[in-house]
Amino acid sequence: MLFNRLLKNTFFILALGLISCEAQTKKRNTAEVKASSENSIVIGANQTEKYLPLLADKKIGIVGNQTSVIFKENGGYTHLVDSLLSRNMKIEKVFSPEHGFRGKADAGEKVKDGIDTKTGLPLVSLYGSNKKPTDEQLKGIEMMIFDIQDVGVRFYTYISTLHYVMEACAENNIPLLILDRPNPNGNYVDGSILELSQKSFVGMHPVPIVHGMTIGEYAQMINGENWLANKVKCELMVIKMKNYDHEKNYSLPIKPSPNLPNDQAINLYPSLCFFEGTNVNAGRGTTHQFQVFGSPDLNAEVFNYRYTPRPNDGAKHPKNEGKLCYGMNLTSEKKLSQINLGWLIEAYQNTNNKNEFFNNFFPKLAGTQKLQQQIESGMSERAIKATWQAGLANFQNTRKKYLLYR
Secondary structure, three states: OHHHHHHHHHHHHHHHHHHHHHHHHHHHHHHHHHHHHOOOOEOHHHOHHHHHHHHOOOEEEEEEOOOOEEEOOOOOEEEHHHHHHHOOOEEEEEEEOOOOOOOOOOOOOOOOOEEOOOOOOEEEEOOOOOOOOOHHHHOOOOEEEEEOOOOOEOOOOHHHHHHHHHHHHHHOOOOEEEEOOOOOOOOOOEOOOOOHHHOEOOEOOOOOOEOOOOHHHHHHHHHHOOOOHHHOOOOEEEEOOEOOOOOOOOOOOOOOOOOOOOHHHHHHHHHHHHHHHEOOEOOOOOOOOOOEEEEOOEOOOOOOEEEOOOOEOOEOOOOOOOOOEEEEEOOOOOOOOOOOOHHHHHHHHOEOOHHHOEOOOHHHHHOOOHHHHHHHOOOOHHHHHHOOHHHHHHHHHHHHOOOOOO
């Protein structure tokens, strides 16, 4: 009897010990998980505790696309619109940039207004003839949210959409809430400064091609430098990221547009997009968009890579469609931390018809007439970049005033 009682007590003590050990292990594991995630980037959209109180009982407009998501702890994500609707927030309209709300339209393709089939919300396109929300489109909206993944390049049109949204909000006394996201090209600043004579939707501000700022930082610069019409000021609120700095690598989990399919394309985009202003194809109509370039006019003895552009998602009619192109495959190129002009210069020097190499779009992309003139005159990459330095130094001083992150 005594033995049985001792045996039971022993088992009880052992069980308590095991439970205690298990609890301590769980606690330790939780602490480890927490410690390992402490340095992970937390985007603005994921910090719902900071912005949901601002949206309560407000009629909301959202400028977004397929990248406007809230990430889940166990992987996956929920679209911001779906998340807010599930919390009974009053979304009035969704405004979409180039490529549309679901991000499937070709570059430059006109996107029509309509109804989002998933949510039934009215969709207003901010690309094509209507780049700026009208007073009528903003009627009744009390708070606007801007949440789009950018890639930090002047001719990527989401920052032009940002400009017009800020301007319209300022003119209609609507506060703008920006949910900030990383800039995958945020670790450097490079390129010619845009001359206002070349101002267009692919370049609206006197900034370099790679500006090294997040959307939140860039919005502050637009406000602070008085770039909005009549120098109006937008009432701006930025939900900053946690654990982000400009040197951190960030792999985009969702394509920001149809022809930037991966990290390599995003990194090469500032250098290869120059080809959009020439007769050279930059990979549209292939599975390696902005990772290869080529043209039927390039010297086949100099350029030994071959491909033929075909219609595909994001390129219904690619440049040089159906024609054998000679060029280069850059899919294995090491990550760049500056713009590479060498490929553009080499292509120009080895085209069969120099008079037809550049088109009228090139100065808009470059932000200046000078770059074409410099290449045509035979200047080296080093010499061309030397002419950028004074402008870049001035921009860096201006940029410092608006940085939210190191």
